[in-house]
Amino acid sequence: MTKQMNxxxxxxxIKEFEELAERxxxxxxxxxxxxxxxGLQKERFNFAIKKYVLKEISIEKAxxxxxxxxxxxxxxxxxxGIPSNLSLEDFKKIM
Amino acid sequence: MLALLYIILMNIHVYDACALIYLTKIRVKEKxxxxxxxxxxxxxxxxxxxxxxxxxxxxxxxxxxxxxIIEVIRIKLNDGIFSNNLGKGENETILISIRSEGIPVxxxxxxxxxxxxxxxxxxxxxxxxxxxLKENIISRKEFQTFFDELAHIKSxxxxxxxxFKKKAEEIIKK
Numbered sequence: 081m082t083k084q085m086n087x088x089x090x091x092x093x094i095k096e097f098e099e100l101a102e103r104x105x106x107x108x109x110x111x112x113x114x115x116x117x118x119g120l121q122k123e124r125f126n127f128a129i130k131k132y133v134l135k136e137i138s139i140e141k142a143x144x145x146x147x148x149x150x151x152x153x154x155x156x157x158x159x160x161g162i163p164s165n166l167s168l169e170d171f172k173k174i175m
Numbered sequence: 176m177l178a179l180l181y182i183i184l185m186n187i188h189v190y191d192a193c194a195l196i197y198l199t200k201i202r203v204k205e206k207x208x209x210x211x212x213x214x215x216x217x218x219x220x221x222x223x224x225x226x227x228x229x230x231x232x233x234x235x236x237x238x239x240x241x242x243x244i245i246e247v248i249r250i251k252l253n254d255g256i257f258s259n260n261l262g263k264g265e266n267e268t269i270l271i272s273i274r275s276e277g278i279p280v281x282x283x284x285x286x287x288x289x290x291x292x293x294x295x296x297x298x299x300x301x302x303x304x305x306x307x308l309k310e311n312i313i314s315r316k317e318f319q320t321f322f323d324e325l326a327h328i329k330s331x332x333x334x335x336x337x338x339f340k341k342k343a344e345e346i347i348k349k
Contacts, residue, residue, distance in 0.1 A: 135284050
């Protein structure tokens with residue numbers, strides 16, 4: 081089911097969407113929808129990573145927020161070189 | 176030999192998904208039963224076998240679960256033991272560890288702290304590697320290879336890398 085959502089954009093931005101839509105052979109709303117979905121996924125991932133790096137949530141919780149599997153989350157972290165949230169103090173505490 | 180048998184019989188390691196994924200990536204997973212039972216919760220099982228067509232490690236993990244090399248223990252989370260900062264699998268891992276007097280194995284800061292607050296003594300992938308070295312299950316060279324790979328995947332900080340290399344040297348000297 082879809083719902084209508086109205087929002088205002090600058091004319092220049094609309095023009096940019098139209099130009100790109102034409103290049104990609106898409107209609108304007110399909111392109112905006114595609115960018116919104118991709119942007120939302122990226123934003124969710126960035127938010128989850130931020131919370132994880134700040135040690136506010138666990139890695140599993142972060143993957144849950146990012147709405148991706150733990151395998152994918154770990155793989156993306158490795159690709160981006162994001163360090164594990166464990167500190168030396170954590171290790172000293174348990175050894 | 177007897178000492179190793181004693182360890183296997185006595186130790187129950189309850190792994191969360193993150194630790195098992197890392198240990199699978201560095202090809203150490205097959206050696207884990209030599210340190211004790213490899214236990215996971217139902218949620219951890221689901222996390223491990225998700226995305227089976229995209230990640231090669233998943234097929235290996237599924238095979239181990241099907242063969243019961245990795246054993247799944249059913250558990251119901253109760254309200255008393257639950258942290259909102261952890262995922263369901265991590266919470267279940269800690270609860271199973273409490274009930275089975277097992278050792279939770281996790282590679283997460285929040286999960287470690289929660290486990291410690293629950294009176295447990297958690298381990299991480301790095302500590303599992305040290306245990307494998309201590310019990311002569313892996314050689315010094317193998318430890319170095321596995322640890323370097325783990326440090327690379329986890330982007331471990333230099334102070335942590337140095338700390339574990341020193342610990343490994345201490346074990347070797349004994």
